[in-house]
Amino acid sequence: MYLEQKLDxxxxxxxxxxxxxQELKEIIxxxxxxxxxxxxxxxxxxPTMQKYLASGVFIQDTHFYIDGEDRMxxxxxxxxxxxxxxxxxxxxxxxxxxxSSVLKNMGVKIA
Numbered sequence: 309m310y311l312e313q314k315l316d317x318x319x320x321x322x323x324x325x326x327x328x329x330q331e332l333k334e335i336i337x338x339x340x341x342x343x344x345x346x347x348x349x350x351x352x353x354x355p356t357m358q359k360y361l362a363s364g365v366f367i368q369d370t371h372f373y374i375d376g377e378d379r380m381x382x383x384x385x386x387x388x389x390x391x392x393x394x395x396x397x398x399x400x401x402x403x404x405x406x407x408s409s410v411l412k413n414m415g416v417k418i419a
Contacts, residue, residue, distance in 0.1 A: 333388075340384035350391060365395050 339345050347357050360366050368374070371386045 334384070340387045341382050343380065343382070346382050346387055349387065350395075360395075365390075 338349075340349055343357060347354065352360070366372055366382075370383070371390060372380050372382045375381050
């Protein structure tokens with residue numbers, strides 16, 4: 309019984325430390341609800357932010373929502389998860405990609 313009590317105590321202390329760590333992260337990272345804060349946190353430019361919004365890296369109601377005043381509000385936990393898991397925009401197929409595919413299907417070798 310004594311060992312179980314010690315383990316319970318250790319688990320409770322670890323959970324407290326996790327919560328404190330999360331609070332410190334939020335303080336250090338700042339308010340991740342605005343475009344500017346998210347750009348700074350992810351170290352991306354304004355054009356990259358626009359590209360990520362257009363390409364579906366940032367998903368409405370997952371990474372952000374539109375508030376009652378038609379402002380985009382980012383969801384801090386989702387932004388942190390996105391950064392932790394890595395993020396890349398979905399590559400859109402270009403005319404060059406399509407032309408290359410057609411030529412390849414026609415048997416034309418492309419250098």
